[in-house]
Amino acid sequence: MKLLILFSLLFCVTFTLPGSIAKAEFRAGAAKVDITPANGVSLDGSISKNGPVTSVHDPIHARALVLENDSTRIAIVICDLCMVGRDVFDHAKRLIEQKTKSKIPATNILLAATHTHAAPRAIHIGKKPLDDEYHRLLAEKIAAAVIKANSQLVPARIGYTSFNKKNLIACRRFLCKPGSVGPNVFGETGERIKSVAGTSSAIIKPAGPTDPQFSVLSVQTQQGQPICVLGNFSVHYCGGYKRGAVSADYFGYFSEAIETNLRSKKIDTSTATPAAIGIMSNGTSGNTGAFQRSAGQKRFLAFEGMLFYGRMLAMDAIKAIEQLSYQQNPPLKMIEHELQLKVRRPDEKRLAWAKQILSSPKSKWPHRWSKIYADEAEHLSTYPETVSVKLQVIRIGDIAIASCPCEVFAETGLEIKKQSPFKKTFTIELANGYGGYLPPARQHELGGYETWPARSSFLEVDAAKKIKRELLSMLQELAN
Numbered sequence: 166m167k168l169l170i171l172f173s174l175l176f177c178v179t180f181t182l183p184g185s186i187a188k189a190e191f192r193a194g195a196a197k198v199d200i201t202p203a204n205g206v207s208l209d210g211s212i213s214k215n216g217p218v219t220s221v222h223d224p225i226h227a228r229a230l231v232l233e234n235d236s237t238r239i240a241i242v243i244c245d246l247c248m249v250g251r252d253v254f255d256h257a258k259r260l261i262e263q264k265t266k267s268k269i270p271a272t273n274i275l276l277a278a279t280h281t282h283a284a285p286r287a288i289h290i291g292k293k294p295l296d297d298e299y300h301r302l303l304a305e306k307i308a309a310a311v312i313k314a315n316s317q318l319v320p321a322r323i324g325y326t327s328f329n330k331k332n333l334i335a336c337r338r339f340l341c342k343p344g345s346v347g348p349n350v351f352g353e354t355g356e357r358i359k360s361v362a363g364t365s366s367a368i369i370k371p372a373g374p375t376d377p378q379f380s381v382l383s384v385q386t387q388q389g390q391p392i393c394v395l396g397n398f399s400v401h402y403c404g405g406y407k408r409g410a411v412s413a414d415y416f417g418y419f420s421e422a423i424e425t426n427l428r429s430k431k432i433d434t435s436t437a438t439p440a441a442i443g444i445m446s447n448g449t450s451g452n453t454g455a456f457q458r459s460a461g462q463k464r465f466l467a468f469e470g471m472l473f474y475g476r477m478l479a480m481d482a483i484k485a486i487e488q489l490s491y492q493q494n495p496p497l498k499m500i501e502h503e504l505q506l507k508v509r510r511p512d513e514k515r516l517a518w519a520k521q522i523l524s525s526p527k528s529k530w531p532h533r534w535s536k537i538y539a540d541e542a543e544h545l546s547t548y549p550e551t552v553s554v555k556l557q558v559i560r561i562g563d564i565a566i567a568s569c570p571c572e573v574f575a576e577t578g579l580e581i582k583k584q585s586p587f588k589k590t591f592t593i594e595l596a597n598g599y600g601g602y603l604p605p606a607r608q609h610e611l612g613g614y615e616t617w618p619a620r621s622s623f624l625e626v627d628a629a630k631k632i633k634r635e636l637l638s639m640l641q642e643l644a645n
């Protein structure tokens with residue numbers, strides 16, 4: 166009798182297992198919302214001189230992926246924007262938290278910009294009243310994309326692969342012969358870097374490596390229907406715009422090509438199936454650029470390069486996905502830390518220089534951008550001594566994502582990938598705010614545009630080392 170009871174108990178336990186597995190089910194949903202700005206909204210900043218909006222070449226979007234298991238729900242949203250300030254992203258996070266009744270807490274939301282330069286900088290730089298209105302709408306639309314993705318959660322599985330596209334990527338900082346680089350914007354001599362330079366006999370070699378890895382995260386229903394493909398690559402942008410025209414650059418063309426392809430492959434086209442969404446995120450591209458011509462061809466015409474890059478990468482990603490094996494119930498975890506970093510504020514000497522440049526607009530400046538950097542010095546003098554930088558890491562099964570708000574140099578991304586406890590690690594930059602360029606200390610020594618103190622480059626010289634160290638420790642915490 167006792168044996169029979171024991172057997173029945175065992176049988177019951179075995180029988181209840183499928184229920185508990187269903188509870189631990191991994192689910193996913195994806196959606197996109199148009200965030201194209203109205204005419205008059207400011208586009209990219211004072212150096213690019215590409216705004217305000219006068220036309221739309223191709224619309225821009227916020228593309229959202231929501232993932233959940235029994236204990237955790239997270240959202241990743243990539244926006245076709247040049248950069249987004251922390252205030253705008255934090256507003257969107259508060260809305261998401263409220264609207265999901267804290268099912269997606271703010272600390273489980275990664276929001277990032279792609280860095281297309283033909284879209285607004287949603288930060289306080291060069292802001293006008295119309296921009297305030299756009300920033301408010303943007304936060305609401307980012308939240309709407311998450312709410313839509315969240316309403317479409319279905320049982321899902323996940324796969325990851327990567328391939329190299331070395332021929333599409335170049336370091337855009339060049340190490341030059343001593344004495345060959347002219348005075349910088351502040352009139353200082355001795356720098357060794359020309360940035361975004363064409364050809365020059367003074368160039369010795371590229372000043373750093375590139376990260377040629379293209380990562381692909383594929384999310385499907387358990388029956389194999391596509392939900393989302395998230396790509397990640399480290400090319401700054403393609404460019405080749407027309408003044409005042411909005412464009413999502415190659416990030417948008419990649420996503421559109423993925424969506425067209427995935428939708429043509431859907432098994433069930435009824436309305437009950439989730440929309441297939443393509444998303445393209447930027448890895449570590451603070452010092453990298455696209456080649457401005459296809460192999461052996463003449464220079465790209467306007468908007469041609471982005472189409473070439475986006476479609477080629479999408480086709481390669483689709484091919485890679487066909488070989489994938491999927492994880493059914495991947496663990497899901499996200500960690501967020503704040504890191505305090507010092508600001509490179511101008512000293513008395515720099516402020517006196519700025520005052521002199523700004524008070525004598527007709528005199529000869531050491532560099533054509535000197536006035537811009539004199540303005541920037543005055544802006545930076547209002548910054549606090551230290552700022553808080555938001556860092557996040559996400560674990561999805563055996564895949565890890567590390568993110569920070571800066572324009573990160575490739576060497577930092579490569580080191581994070583190499584030292585991560587996860588073999589499959591990729592990085593997302595310009596996430597959760599804007600921390601400017603992040604040159605490693607050695608690149609600060611060499612100088613160049615990306616190192617000149619401004620609202621686009623203001624963190625302390627050791628910021629790259631400190632951010633990398635913190636992200637690696639967070640990745641270790643995820644792995645434990």
Ligand SMILES: [Zn+2]
Pocket residue numbers: 280282401
């Ligand atoms: Zn840029």
